[in-house]
Amino acid sequence: MQIFLFLLILIICFKIWFERKRNKINRLELMGWLLLWLGALALVVKPDIASQLASLVGIGRGADLVVYLALVLIFYLLFRLVVRIETLERHITEIVRHSALNEWKNRR
């Protein structure tokens, strides 16, 4: 199981690196994502880290800490997505309105 997770995370890291090569993400995003997955990798290799960190912040089990952090991250990403979609929708509305008004003015 550990080896499987190890390989999976390595593949994900390579994928992120390729995304950077293809200029799909900027350097900051590359660093952020790599940091996240390398952190996960560290946990896979040495699960004790999570327990030590957990007791440091007063959470009983290491696995709990990982789940809490994952939830926080997921909510943050969801929030970012929602904001992004709202912005896109607003832009679409502006384009649709602009073209509708232009078409109307030209017709008159």
Next chain:
Amino acid sequence: MIVAVVPAFNEEQTILGVLNDIGRYVDKIIVVDDGSTDETKKIALGGGAEVISHQLNQDLGATLKTGLMAALDLGAEWVITIDADGQLLGEDIPKLLNHAKEHDLQAVLGSRFINDQSQIPVFRYVANTMGNVYTWLLFGVWASDTQCGLRCFHRSALEKINLLCKGMEVSSEFVAEIARNKLRWDEIPVKVIYTPYSLSKGQGARRGLKTAWKLFLRRLG
């Protein structure tokens, strides 16, 4: 010049009736077809209205804004907004206009609940009251019918009102913007005819929740 703005999305059954009903009370009618997939646009053009067409459905708020911008562009002094579902009556338009002129108001909103002139279904009444209370909580202004589609604005009001809401929440946004800009305004009773058709066009619980959420975001933003 008095211009009526009629937002319409798939209203082929009622749009011509509405145009015929309100035509004699205004100088020009702008129908904003919000990406209808039926014959709404064709029928509205045939009915003698100016028709502006969204290529994609953008919802009520965005549609009203397009219409109001066009009305200002035409040089309208007074602008009426009215729904395309036939629920509201043209005969109330002069009442709104006269009330505005007599009392030197910049905005007059129709209200279906003052004097209770019509038979309003109970669930409608409850939903509308919730909308009013919610609007009051968020924006601190009370209107007896925040969701009414019949409104009258002077040009000076529209030049100040800044609509950002895309959907149904625009109805409350009008009230909020009137308050924010400290416009002179009032509300007067209007008649409403509830038909199975017009009732089917209202907001269900899910849509209502979405509207409430968007309005909350508008308050924050």
